[in-house]
Amino acid sequence: MRAVLVNGTAPADAGHGVDVRDRGLNYGDGLFETMALQRGRVRFLDAHLQRLESGCARLGIAFPGIALLKAEIAAIVSSHVEGVVKIVITRGAGGRGYRPSNETAPTRIVTLHDAPTSTSRSIVIRWCDMRLSRNPTLAGIKHLNRLEQVLAQGEWSDPRVEEGLMLDYEGELVCGTSSNIFLVRNGELVTPDLRYCGVRGIMRAAVINAAKELNIPVHEEPLWPDDLDSAVEVFVTNAVRGVRAVVALADRAWEHGAITRSIGEVLDIDA
């Protein structure tokens, strides 16, 4: 972590920056965004802030406002040109037990981190044993209840495996631990509809837009593991790591194919 602002102020000590009573800590009662800082610009900044605003609305947390967050992001980025910017918004400190109170002022934490070291554009992935629970009320938003993803990523340590795919408890294919997934079949894109769980990624939306530009049809629908059988290309998406072709998953293998490459080109991601 290279810099931090808590409610607009750099704490004297980031190791003691957050209130013990913060509801983010106590209940995961909040949301976050993780954004790529590239060539001095935060990519998809407006889309990230819009998702954050809509997540706040879903959870009934007062949104701090686009202008304030943009100012704090600009301050934390300062003269840096590459990195990762993270925003955490929680419902604030206090309140009696689980009950959300109108009296807590939301907490804003804006931090700047180093860019990821691995920038492979084609990766090996695995299946995770950990399943995602279904909860339509929380589906799509990037809330702070992430134990399932933590336990899923704890399943492997081989650095050659860069992502793990997750099913929900009914066996539907949902996403990677920190990415969305797209399959290419019959010249079209398909991606899980995320009606029960998973995060609606900002890069996922960017890929859907890029596909439209390329006149590639995109279908958001329920997918199952055996849908991989008919896929001729597979890729995963993440706002920080971009579009990454999946070249191996257990006993399956794919090429880093033409459609994945053309999506990456539209999105200005080096293939």
Add this chain to the structure above:
Amino acid sequence: MRAVLVNGTAPADAGHGVDVRDRGLNYGDGLFETMALQRGRVRFLDAHLQRLESGCARLGIAFPGIALLKAEIAAIVSSHVEGVVKIVITRGAGGRGYRPSNETAPTRIVTLHDAPTSTSRSIVIRWCDMRLSRNPTLAGIKHLNRLEQVLAQGEWSDPRVEEGLMLDYEGELVCGTSSNIFLVRNGELVTPDLRYCGVRGIMRAAVINAAKELNIPVHEEPLWPDDLDSAVEVFVTNAVRGVRAVVALADRAWEHGAITRSIGEVLDIDA
């Protein structure tokens, strides 16, 4: 909050007591216990610490040890005789993204709070619209991913309604927002088996033991809302609030009956 220890030390300012990078804050990557301080003693202390230890084992968090936690609880309780003691254990600060690292040292937060103001022994409850998601891997333990309970408690503000019942997404009856539920029928106790979700409450276990002392059979099994039709008594349990008879739920009403009273007596809870 009357007192706080973070990793054994009282922070200069509880409003800045916790690391910005703490995984409890960022992912809900941790566990907690909430315990009743009564007449100078922490009730069911050993049972709480055992559940915390088993929760740490489930999540792969290094347990700080019974002796250390008991010493910190004794220090925070000091000369107080009534109140609520809370322990939060997180996987610690840092690590790269979701992936749990062996390098983070767990965070311990021990706090002392006022006892709850309401001590009603018979209460009115309601149904919550918010459902619990099913996740057997996380079922039973008191982890920090509690958005479902937060949103459920946010559904009502009438202080005369003291608890809300929650179903899971398949419609099974699971628990209250911060309590377990027992039904009395045919002179026996039944309570949800919590195989998919819900917390295995310490007071729930104490009630099961008390029932054995009274030669009242107890069945842990899947329950559904219409199981309430055959219940002649209903009560909810919570380590801080004890055993509370449910006297009204929507259009249903029950007496604070003999079995509920006798369980309360065995547990030394004023009826």
